[in-house]
Amino acid sequence: MRMTENADGLFLARASKMGALAVLAALGLCLVTGRPAAAAEVVDLVGRRVAVPDHPRRVVSLAPSLTEMVFALGAGDRLAGVSRYSDYPPRAAELPKVGSYVHPDLERIVALKPDLCLAVKDGNPREAVERLEALGIPVYAVNPKNLKDVMDTMTALGRVLGREQQAREIVGSMGRRIRAVEEKMAGVSGRPRVFFQIGTSPIVSVGTETFAHEIITLAGGINVAEGPDPYPRFSVEQVLGLRPEVIVISSMDRSRIHREIQAGWMRWQGLPAVENGRVFLVESNLFDRPTPRLVDGLEVLARLLHPEVFHGNP
Template identity: 55%
Template sequence: SYSDFPPEASDLPRVGSYVRLDLERIIELRPDLCIAVKDGNPKATVDRLQALGVPVYALDPRSVPTVIQAILEMGVVLNAEDRAERLARDMRSRIERVTARLSGAGRRPRVFFQIGEAPIVSVGTKTFAHELIGLAGGDNVAAGKTAYPRFNREQVLALSPDVIIISSMDRAGSIEQIRQEWGRWPSVPAVRDGRIHLVDSDLFDRPSPRLVEGLEQLAGFIHPEIFGGPK
């Protein structure tokens, strides 16, 4: 249901959501191959597809390196190795350019990455956003074992983030309104210095090549003195 990039993807048949696959619809399409994701697609549905004779290849992209590895694997499976290798090289090159420019950076600014409003939800250690914050030269103040920890406003104020990144998983919600709400707390360094930024959540929560675009955007927000991004 959320496969909407590139725009042409919207014209493809719908076969359910990430966790609720429409088995009958998939069978009707008579696919030569199904690509599954271990972290999300129900194993029972995947097993059922295989039992019905539908070939399934399961990927497990949980970090930027494993996303790149998944692209290379798909290149082999789909007989598109050259294209996959070019894409992987481009991703690695862009990541290396960011990290190289950060080699002389000093202090790592404290970053709060907000993905939910009521309650306030952030990102823990085992998330793409946490990994990208680190690669972009920041320190995730919500780091910890809980993937998506919840906070009240006072807890966030105590964390005193230098940068607040707002990414709403509610596509219909107004993240601009959330930014305005933070303006009521000028004691927070990120608010005081005008370092509250809105981002496209698709660049941070989907295991795709666009994660690198998210990294480049974050680097500009976290280290504008190096990348020339907005302060």
């Protein structure tokens, strides 16, 4: 299972190869050229004061979600580098990579001469952020935990990147679409019990403090794995005992192995989800990556859980 960006922690992951920074300093690579002279001190979304350039031109994104947000704001042309797994939109995959969000390659980041880095609180190592700032590279951090936070993050990034109008349009659209789903779900007669599977061996689901749980609830379902553990583990017997009416399998690419998992559940004919033919595959990034596409995930799941409300409309 590939970990998602909403793992708990305060920049708790530890980056490797930190010793390379001493070499970088000796070589003088820490001097970032071409940075706009004017800068304004702002407070980022984790409460840190950051001197952000008035019009950042070379931005490095340290998480796939941030890469996607920058593109959504129409500022993808400013990205000098992105973290591994930045794959949406497709153009993001062509940009220089700076390591994973858990293990950023600081030498590579510095070599790209960014005037701003974008980081996520949960996932990016605190030490990496501190090292970058010690080298004179400002780091603006965000911390989206739910759909409202995602909208707030879009608004904040819009200000930082000078894309306020685009941010307002995106946030407005997200709000309207969420309200539309909520209005439809207000009239449903029942809420199916949902088991949302994100891991295969062992079986892993989603607890209360996850994006997927919020989406299940808004889409008119009940998360049978809800609880304080964000990623609880289950045996097959435990899942059977929960008697889910819908099983949703989150997959990066709907690969053969995930289709086999789907077929594996279909063998349990006494399970309500199987009896009703409601074992589904969905794209994982629509449910675990904090971007505006979470609303796409909400709409997808609402149609899967309550097709009667949508009257067959796509």
